[in-house]
Amino acid sequence: MSIAELPLLQQLVLVLAALVLFTSFVLLEQARLVAAIHAFAWQGALVAAVTTVVAASGQGGHLYFSALLTLGLKAVLIPWMLHRLVQRLDLDGHADSLRRPALVIMAGVALVIFSYWLVLPIVEQELSFTRNIVAISLAVVLLGLLMMASRQQAVVQVLGFMSMENGLFLAAVSATGGMPLVVELGVAFDVLVAMVLFGVFFFQIRESIDTLDVDRLNRLTEALENEE
């Protein structure tokens, strides 16, 4: 079944999913903190849009609710909380660029290919038109991981973490047409609590090392201990 045979609405889902992947790359490369938060909000909105369109193209049911949940949580609430935290921490103008952007981007592309290869058994299952998006969502998860590994700024790491969660939401929608409602609510609750705790931690980290570069959190390495 190639894309040209799908109804227009389902083609739209694929386009939106591809855009989600693109926002992941934007997040990966974005140096300015506030712009990165905006990119994250866009990603959340796109995931919500994917969910809505999947719901509209036949899956229906509680997916509408889950789209609303994603929109509220990932596109509005969490970006807003991060924005406020960044303001309170006086990090508005903060920017730290990647150390080796080309390398990181290439690694990101490699991850996309890797996730495609990984989920091939699912693609072969041929359940619904969204199965191709599973590779995209896994790629978004892995790109979030890459972002956390390549950045040292605490807020950016949190963005990476949250974008991983976006990938998971996308996976749930694309592979299975949404998890059961109670699980989805539980996951959303966990994410929200995690965000509040991250906020608490920003202040604790700043209090203890005067910066949010978690690079500087290096007291507890095995090597250092031997020198003491």
Next chain:
Amino acid sequence: MTALLLTLLAPVAGAVVLGMLSSLHRAGWVNVTACAVSLAAALWLAWIVAATGEISGLSFRVDAFNVYLVVLTTFVGLTTSIFSRPYMRHVCDSGRTGTTGMRIYHAMYQGFMFTMLLALTTDNLGILWVAIEGATLTTVLLVSLYRTPEAVEAAWKYFILCGVGIALALFGTVLTYFAAQHVLADPEAGLTWSILYENAGALEPAVMSLAFVFLLVGYGTKVGLVPMHQWLPDAHSEGPTPMSAVLSGLLLNVALYALIRVKMLVDGSLATTSTPRMAGYLLMGFGMLSFLVAGLFLHRQRDIKRMFSYSSIEHMGLMTFAFGIGGPLATFGALLHMLVHSLTKSAIFITVGHAAQIAGTQSIDHIRGLIRTQPAVGWSLLIGVAAVAGFPPFGVFTSEFLLLTATMDAQPWLTVALLTGLAVAFAGLFRHLQPMVYGAAPEGQQPVAANMLPVYAHLGLVLWLGLSIPGFLARWLDRATELIAGAHLL
């Protein structure tokens, strides 16, 4: 069902009350009471399960496997709360945390108990995930309770690593749900473990093995399997000692429990393929790696709690390895090991907490002459370490002996690696232990107010289990073995 709900709701009520209670003195007692109620309810629950086989409903499922972990969890929760009452008062008096910190501590302690129990009793893989993530969320603030740079760093590492790991586990859960949708008539039930287990043979093997890899990495992070173990020594050494005791004694168990439940599904799905034991081999590989690496790391530790957290990694590796071997003997041994390790390790952490209070530091080089200063602490530490290192006549010896026998049966050449690992770990522990217990006490080292009752209870139980496993417990573990491995041992 009432017993189950009571077990779960006691910690919830405790958390709510403790969150509002400002009196420190009463908070300690409320904490103990909530744990005691939960334990009593858990025992009642175990009684019912022993009589009827299993309880299910409201998307809960309690069978022989998890009910024993529920009892263990509530029991260790109770003894640790008894220990934590005077210990945390000492912490508060010494100014390492304030009243707000204490309130958070108590509320989160009960919240943590709740998430553990929920993870154990739920029948829904999604809720299991939510509960295990919840366990991270409730404990992460406790790790940073002292607000030192080290504590904050440890908590951040813990948060990020476990968060990432658990996110991968969710991806694995999604894949499982995906596989279930092809099979089940009611796709909404695709996360219910019991239904999945009944239909495990029909689940698509390719998808399930992919899901298992994600779940293994995800929950394996929580178990502390090498190389995802980085957070574990930090979180254990920097958090308050009661937290180390429950993390080591309970959280790791629960994560392992989740892994085993998933493994049962994957085994069912892969049974007819060319690689029926893929999941088992993966567990064996990760388990053996953790076991050996942690044993080596024991030697280079300078912090006493760090050292024992590596010992926990080592033992979790051993259990993972044993569950990987599969078969009734190894499974029985692993279940027994889970039990005795939890009891011993929490006893050790409690003792270590007192030892650190006596010496005023956690540095191994500065803890000296415990037996002279406070014989109860010194002897407890000595006996606890002897037990955890696998000396007869303690229970750990029994379970390790069973595991060695099972390994001899299944993979004879791995017995050598196992014995070497045990010897290395033994040497690592005793090398550091000897001066701490026997060395000359520094001038002016004073004993502290210590409630050693929990330690005695734990070590006594471990000793009892080493001398003779009571019949009811043996039958109990045997039923759990039957559930997991598909065959009786006894």
Next chain:
Amino acid sequence: MDHLLTPTAWAWAAVQALLYALLAPLLAGWIRKCKARLQNRRGAPVLQPYRDLYKLMGKEVRVAHTASPLFRAAPYIVFTATWLAAATVPLAANILPTAAIADIIVLVGLLALARFFLALAGMDVGTPFGGMGASREMLVAALAEPAMLMAVFTLAMTAHSTNLASVIDAQLGAGLVLRPSLLFALAALVLVAIAETGRIPVDNPSTHLELTMIHEAMILEYSGRHLALMEWAAQIKLVLYGVLIANIFVPWGIALSHQPASLAAGLGAIVLKLAILGAVLAAAETVLAKMRLFRVPAFLNLALLLGLLGLLGHVILEVGA
């Protein structure tokens, strides 16, 4: 494809190539006019570029005494290569013998040839400006070319052909299909086009005095008809990219036969599309500021990334089992 290689078809191809050359200054004038309007100026008439070219053609050619014969030959080579490249892109009709014998990779190659001689000519006289412009041009080219190829490959994979006419045919045949890969390829091509034609934010076409100029720095030493040819080549290149983007991504309206009516409709369609594109470009140039030169690699890396994502998106999302 044999039916395409008839004398009539060649005649039409020649007409189309002529149209490129004739339309090019018009588009340049139109963009300038739009920009002036957006900036609340009256601006020069739309036909001003024709007058400029005419005037330059009549002027005396002054060549620096350090210049080699290459310097004199370069304008002709650059103009011919660009014009030939343009001739392979279907403008009003999709039946084109040039398009049948030269695919999209030849197009990229011809443009690279033109750029190569442009850069050589810039360095030939030995003035600092020329060398600086040439080195910058090569920097941009080195980054833009892979991005362009990536976008082109995405198109080729979708249409199963590297032939432009076939790509357009495939697009027309499929009807309205939302392809994520084409979206990314379009974005990549737009970015490449902006960089290659020296528009804001990469280069500023309407200045001679900034130290940041690229294209203008290379042709600073030219005068008379040489300069006219260089300017004209640049204008043709702009039209070429405009037509490429317009006809590949919005192919509707292009003539599929040699009937006068459909050809007229095709011509009307392409003029309309170019007018819209020109207006959009003018608006974008009014809003955006030129970026610093060392930000240009990031800009083009984005284009490369978009091209790559287009390719991956095609493989992952569109090639269903």
